[in-house]
Amino acid sequence: MTALLQVEGVGKRFGEFAAISDVTLDLRGGETLGLIGPNGAGKTTLFNMITGFLKPDAGSLRFDGAAIDRLAPAQRVARGLVRSFQKPMLFPALALRENIAMAARQHAGRGLSWWGGARATRAANDEADRLLIEAGLQHRAEARVADLAYGEQRMADLLIALALRPRLLLLDEPTAGLAPDEARRLLAIIRRHDEGTSVMLITHEVEIAFAACDRIAVLNLGRLLCLDTPAAVQAHPAVREAYLGALAA
Amino acid sequence: MSLSRLALPMAGLAAMAAVAALSGDFQLRFLAEILLIGTAVLSLDLLIGFGGLISLGHAALFGSAAYAAAIAAQHLGASLPVMLGIGIAMGTAVAALMGLVILRAGSLFLLILALLFGQIVWEICFHWREVTGGADGLRGLPPLSLGPWALGDARSLFVLAGLLALGSLGVARSFVASPLGRALIGTREQPIRMQALGYTLFSVRFRALLVAGAMAGAAGSLYPFVNLYVGPQSVHWTLSATMIIMLVIGGVGSLWGAFLGTAVYLALQTYVGAWTDRWQLCVGLLFVLTVLVMPQGLASGFLRLTRKGRTP
Numbered sequence: 001m002t003a004l005l006q007v008e009g010v011g012k013r014f015g016e017f018a019a020i021s022d023v024t025l026d027l028r029g030g031e032t033l034g035l036i037g038p039n040g041a042g043k044t045t046l047f048n049m050i051t052g053f054l055k056p057d058a059g060s061l062r063f064d065g066a067a068i069d070r071l072a073p074a075q076r077v078a079r080g081l082v083r084s085f086q087k088p089m090l091f092p093a094l095a096l097r098e099n100i101a102m103a104a105r106q107h108a109g110r111g112l113s114w115w116g117g118a119r120a121t122r123a124a125n126d127e128a129d130r131l132l133i134e135a136g137l138q139h140r141a142e143a144r145v146a147d148l149a150y151g152e153q154r155m156a157d158l159l160i161a162l163a164l165r166p167r168l169l170l171l172d173e174p175t176a177g178l179a180p181d182e183a184r185r186l187l188a189i190i191r192r193h194d195e196g197t198s199v200m201l202i203t204h205e206v207e208i209a210f211a212a213c214d215r216i217a218v219l220n221l222g223r224l225l226c227l228d229t230p231a232a233v234q235a236h237p238a239v240r241e242a243y244l245g246a247l248a249a
Numbered sequence: 250m251s252l253s254r255l256a257l258p259m260a261g262l263a264a265m266a267a268v269a270a271l272s273g274d275f276q277l278r279f280l281a282e283i284l285l286i287g288t289a290v291l292s293l294d295l296l297i298g299f300g301g302l303i304s305l306g307h308a309a310l311f312g313s314a315a316y317a318a319a320i321a322a323q324h325l326g327a328s329l330p331v332m333l334g335i336g337i338a339m340g341t342a343v344a345a346l347m348g349l350v351i352l353r354a355g356s357l358f359l360l361i362l363a364l365l366f367g368q369i370v371w372e373i374c375f376h377w378r379e380v381t382g383g384a385d386g387l388r389g390l391p392p393l394s395l396g397p398w399a400l401g402d403a404r405s406l407f408v409l410a411g412l413l414a415l416g417s418l419g420v421a422r423s424f425v426a427s428p429l430g431r432a433l434i435g436t437r438e439q440p441i442r443m444q445a446l447g448y449t450l451f452s453v454r455f456r457a458l459l460v461a462g463a464m465a466g467a468a469g470s471l472y473p474f475v476n477l478y479v480g481p482q483s484v485h486w487t488l489s490a491t492m493i494i495m496l497v498i499g500g501v502g503s504l505w506g507a508f509l510g511t512a513v514y515l516a517l518q519t520y521v522g523a524w525t526d527r528w529q530l531c532v533g534l535l536f537v538l539t540v541l542v543m544p545q546g547l548a549s550g551f552l553r554l555t556r557k558g559r560t561p
């Protein structure tokens with residue numbers, strides 16, 4: 001299997017503080033890679049660098065064999081690198097359907113059209129409705145996102161990302177704050193879309209990582225502790241000490 | 250559905266015809282001025298109301314188009330399509346330059362950069378005496394015409410301005426409903442997510458600025474022919490600020506409120522101004538009252554009243 005994403009010696013400092021130090025990892029095409037680690041370990045910072053929202057101080061990034069270090073966030077999205085945010089980032093004043101259609105139009109290359117925009121709008125709304133039906137949210141299509149429940153917002157956040165038909169989907173704690181059944185529904189939708197899509201999943205909940213991921217990367221204090229199969233990670237002494245042990249204790 | 254979509258423009262045309270038949274020359278020229286400046290304010294509403302881009306340099310787009318049309322008219326005569334073409338081209342070109350300067354920055358800096366950009370345009374108009382007439386402006390323009398028809402009389406000017414206003418309102422509505430218009434709203438609501446969806450903020454905002462520039466330019470190109478004069482106050486930053494005040498009074502994001510706000514402002518200036526120098530105090534009071542009592546502007550206040558009247 002060839003690597004879809006290669007992170008090579010990446011580092012990021014905020015002033016004196018090293019949020020990420022010399023992280024090297026690869027993500028294989030088709031796999032679901034978990035990214036776990038305690039609060040403040042640097043998981044979101046790593047996502048920000050992969051997706052172009054932060055510039056690394058060191059290291060390089062390759063996606064599908066090509067260097068992406070100099071690409072703006074939007075250009076990385078065009079290559080299929082799509083992210084969600086730890087805190088849902090939606091368009092609160094717009095309807096749920098319109099939130100998803102905003103993504104679908106851009107994916108269809110019609111995000112900035114005007115003439116002939118009516119057809120693009122219709123196609124994008126259809127795509128949004130398909131996703132909403134799949135998530136069981138079609139009855140909320142017209143609701144302002146600000147009026148949705150928290151769990152619905154998290155789901156909306158995922159559907160927006162899925163409307164971009166990502167090649168690599170980076171999800172930042174998608175199940176945080178969800179009730180167990182809501183989390184299960186959300187994970188089921190991710191799984192249903194993971195054909196042709198690789199996933200990088202930040203999560204706080206170790207059980208989810210072990211259940212949903214092919215491999216798991218463990219970050220601690222900005223450094224990569226290990227990257228291996230769930231079973232191997234669970235047995236890894238440094239991980240047990242730094243993270244799992246703390247949980248078990 | 251097509252009937253109700255046509256209802257508003259038809260009502261607008263009917264009102265225009267009635268006003269054109271019943272009003273005197275002074276009123277018609279005054280109304281033409283309201284409609285032209287209102288169209289410029291409408292174009293500003295696209296930027297402020299939908300993009301959250303508070304530009305304090307909008308008069309530069311309107312005024313430079315007015316100058317371009319007036320200067321061209323002195324050499325080529327004032328054929329309507331030529332004037333409109335020149336105005337739209339000038340408004341769009343100046344907007345493109347302006348966009349390259351102001352869209353690099355965030356909100357407060359954008360406002361100030363737009364102000365500085367507008368001042369540069371004003372400096373050019375004020376000091377390039379041979380071409381622009383400097384402080385005196387340009388007078389003695391030929392009247393507007395279309396082929397064999399002279400359009401220089403008050404009634405024709407009013408009808409032209411009304412058609413331009415209605416057309417611009419249609420264009421603005423279509424823009425706001427289009428993917429580009431939705432994207433502009435997206436950049437206002439959640440700029441970071443828009444980038445995560447693959448939108449480039451600059452591309453969205455730059456296009457919106459071009460649309461606004463073309464619209465303001467079209468309005469500006471007819472403006473000199475209302476009073477057969479154009480002067481440096483048409484590009485001055487105080488007109489830019491006035492446009493923002495008109496928009497706030499009329500209702501940011503309401504589109505047609507742009508005309509309402511412009512009408513109220515210019516009516517106060519003309520009628521209260523004839524009676525006391527303190528008319529600006531009235532404008533200030535009205536502005537404060539609007540912000541306090543109807544923060545959505547007169548347009549939505551008006552709609553709320555009529556809706557209340559309809560549903561018991």
Ligand SMILES: Nc1ncnc2c1ncn2[C@@H]1O[C@H](COP(=O)(O)OP(=O)(O)O)[C@@H](O)[C@H]1O
Pocket residue numbers: 014019037038039040041042043044045046
């Ligand atoms: N923009 C920033 N400026 C300064 N410090 C930051 C910034 N972003 C993150 N940090 C710090 O970097 C560390 C890692 O943060 P983050 O990547 O959000 O951790 P995680 O997502 O693993 O919880 C934290 O200590 C955080 O306070």
Ligand SMILES: [Mg+2]
Pocket residue numbers: 043044045086
């Ligand atoms: Mg985080």
